[in-house]
Amino acid sequence: MAPDDTRHRIIRAAAEVFGRFGFDRVSLDEVSSTAGVHRTTLHRTFPGGRDELVAAVLEHEVEVLATGALALIDAAPTQTEAFLDAITHAVEIGRRSQVVGAVLADPGFRPTALAVAADRLRSASEALWQAILARPANGARQRSLAPERVADHVLRVVLSLVENQRGVGDAEAIRTYVADFVAPAVLVPAPRA
Secondary structure, eight states, X not given: OOHHHHHHHHHHHHHHHHHHHOSTTOOHHHHHHHHTOOHHHHHHHOTTHHHHHHHHHHHHHHHHHHHHHXXXXXXXXXXXXXXXXXXXXXXXXXXXXXXXXXXXXXXXXXXXXXXXXXXXXXXXXXXXXXXXXXXXXXXXEEOXXXXXXXXXHHHHHHHHHHHOOTTOOSHHHHHHHIIIIIHHHHEEOOOOO
């Protein structure tokens, strides 16, 4: 098995057991057993131990979310549609992810997890924002905001919607909420005819 295959296999296994049992309740032995690799292989693949493995799992979750959002952005006809599609996708993926669920369920681990994933989340958010801005404006225009500020704001909104579903439970409700309250904060709507 190629080193990259082994790494991905371990990450997938770790995501599965972390998502099912939480980050504090899972040993590296459980991860190696679930991945079907020897513990030595796990340590060779992740010499930084548990911290490096957790970071890799969180990085993988961000990558899955960003890849799906980018595909939706590329397919959207306008900036506004791209923004609505990407945010709705991010919230839905976050809600379905067992790993994100485990992070949010453990208030003691949440700051650590967010600190580990913060740089990757922000850079992915900034890249997605730039991709949105590359879509046709269709009468809308971006506000004069720094991309990192937009990324930070949107990230906070997504995390709050992932955690609190009250009144914004399904895709349509998410999209409506984002269209009404989030998009106007970062995009100037097209003038109404």
